[in-house]
Amino acid sequence: MDYDIIIVGGGFFGMYISEYFAKKKRRVLLVEREQDCMRRASYHNQARVHNGYHYPRSVLTALRSRISFPRFIQEYSNCVVSDFQKFYLIGSPLGKVSAYQFQKFCERIGAPCEVAPTWLRRLTNPHFVEACFSTVEYAFDATALRDTMLQRLNAVSVEIRLGTTVEGVRQKAGALAVSIRNTDSSAEELTAAHVFNCTYSNINFLLANSGAPPIPLKHEMTEMCIVEVPDEIRQSGITVMCGPFFSVMPFPALGLHSVSHVRYTPHYEWLDEGGDADGAQGRLFDARPGASAWEAMRKDAARYIPVLSECRYSQSLWEVKTVLPRSETDDSRPILFRPNHGLPGLHSVLGGKIDNVYDVVKAIEVNSIGL
Ligand SMILES: Cc1cc2nc3c(=O)[nH]c(=O)nc-3n(C[C@H](O)[C@H](O)[C@H](O)COP(=O)(O)OP(=O)(O)OC[C@H]3O[C@@H](n4cnc5c(N)ncnc54)[C@H](O)[C@@H]3O)c2cc1C
Numbered sequence: 179m180d181y182d183i184i185i186v187g188g189g190f191f192g193m194y195i196s197e198y199f200a201k202k203k204r205r206v207l208l209v210e211r212e213q214d215c216m217r218r219a220s221y222h223n224q225a226r227v228h229n230g231y232h233y234p235r236s237v238l239t240a241l242r243s244r245i246s247f248p249r250f251i252q253e254y255s256n257c258v259v260s261d262f263q264k265f266y267l268i269g270s271p272l273g274k275v276s277a278y279q280f281q282k283f284c285e286r287i288g289a290p291c292e293v294a295p296t297w298l299r300r301l302t303n304p305h306f307v308e309a310c311f312s313t314v315e316y317a318f319d320a321t322a323l324r325d326t327m328l329q330r331l332n333a334v335s336v337e338i339r340l341g342t343t344v345e346g347v348r349q350k351a352g353a354l355a356v357s358i359r360n361t362d363s364s365a366e367e368l369t370a371a372h373v374f375n376c377t378y379s380n381i382n383f384l385l386a387n388s389g390a391p392p393i394p395l396k397h398e399m400t401e402m403c404i405v406e407v408p409d410e411i412r413q414s415g416i417t418v419m420c421g422p423f424f425s426v427m428p429f430p431a432l433g434l435h436s437v438s439h440v441r442y443t444p445h446y447e448w449l450d451e452g453g454d455a456d457g458a459q460g461r462l463f464d465a466r467p468g469a470s471a472w473e474a475m476r477k478d479a480a481r482y483i484p485v486l487s488e489c490r491y492s493q494s495l496w497e498v499k500t501v502l503p504r505s506e507t508d509d510s511r512p513i514l515f516r517p518n519h520g521l522p523g524l525h526s527v528l529g530g531k532i533d534n535v536y537d538v539v540k541a542i543e544v545n546s547i548g549l
Contacts, residue, residue: 181207181337183548184356184370186344186384188215191527192376193327194535199548200334207368208336209358211343216324219378220532222497224402224427224436226415227251227258227316228531231266231291234275234283234420236510244287246533250318257322259430264315264415265294269482270308275420277309290314301410306482307418315415318532319430346387347373347524354523372548375526379459379498381514386453390520394451395528396506398444398499399462403437403472404429405489416483424479426486434492439478442471449503459498466496501530515541 183199185192188210196208212218226232229247230240251258268277275283284291294310302310331338341361348355353369360366375384382392407426415435417425422441429436445467450459472491480487502514511530515538519526525547527538542548 179353179371180368181205181370183207183372183374184209184344184354184368185374185376187376187378187380188212188338188340189218189220189376189378190216190323190327190532191220191378191529191535191538192374193331195374195376195527195538195542196336197327197330197334198539198542200331200336202549204548206336207370208331208338209342209344210338210340213341214324215328215338215340216320219497219499220324221320221431222402222495223320223532224425224438225317225320225429225431226425226427227318228533229313229315230287230289231284231313231315232417233509233511234280236508237283237287239510239512240283240287240289242537243531243533244289246536249536250533251316254318254323254326257319257326258316259319259428260316262317262413262415262428264313265298265417266291266311266313267302267416267418267482268308268310269418269421269423270306272421273308273419273423280309280311280419284311284313298414301483301485303482303484317415317428317430321431344384347384347521348388349521354521372523372525375524378528379463379500380454381500381526381528382450382454383457383459385520385526386455388520388524390524392451392453393514393516393519393526394449394503396447396449396501396503397459398447398501399466400443400497400499401445401467401471402443402495402497403470403475404432404434404492404495405437406492407435408485408488410485411483418482423482424475426479432492435489436495437475437479437489439471439475441478442475444499445471463496463498470494500528502528505530513537513541517545517547
């Protein structure tokens, strides 16, 4: 056996799980296709450390966020940015939640929620904003998070191979043989007792090429706009809830803000039910739309907060966002954890938000996987 555990995918989830097993004295290899870790969804996202507010339609997800939030901000205090005010605004008339319901929901999950200061309220259009609340929510710096995780993996001797793609897994003499393709196109086969598929939007590519059944997933081609916001809201994050609205959050890795919009961030979506043996997913990412939806986002957001029309666009972050089809109805973010899926020893995981890693580790422990 070359390794006890091979982790496929060097996003935040793969890195966290690698460290977890290395601390348990397992020999761990982490394999990442890109030239660096955390270059895909773990970087291309809104950098929100969720504290429950986002999920009024899924109390379970909200409560789990409330539990993970203090743990995450303590564990990654050097990567978390908290020096801004976070406001949740109740959009109207298209909102799915009223101000009263939002306040009651916050009470129920024990999340701080107070009437926002007058200066903020004055920035909003009362025809479209029913109420404004001050809340407690932070942002993470994805670059600092990657650097911290790289140091931590180094400290526990996790071996990392970058620019290397795992092409498939098969059973071989009581172990798993993992086919890998190096940057120089050379192929290799390595053996391990366990393989963790932490490839997020690429989960079904690895499964299909390992003879394992696909997992039904929904993918969206998403665009997150990175902008410079006007001075009035530079020290703020603003989310308009709960419907076809938008979010403006500090994006610490670039010292700017990110803007996402429920209607315009997803450019198109597709169901992935049949597996992805030929890597169609990857090709879709490479062929992402050239045309930004920033103007549509800006125009719509300015209807609620007119000063947002003065944002200066910098760039777009494109990513394939992957969610479980059942999250569609209630916007919940359960983890996907499929131990021994298709092959004994091959485990697939997917988290809907960064702090879901704690739920994944719990699932590993409950199922005694690799321990
Ligand atoms: C638009 C958007 C906004 C979001 N906003 C937030 C937010 O504000 N807060 C939050 O907590 N979460 C947010 N999320 C969710 C969050 O980004 C993900 O839950 C998290 O990043 C998933 O981490 P991961 O390690 O599983 O995936 P990734 O970071 O994508 O890592 C998977 C890795 O696997 C590698 N890989 C794929 N196939 C192979 C292969 N065959 N061989 C080797 N390597 C391979 C990829 O290169 C990649 O690096 C958002 C996601 C998106 C897309």
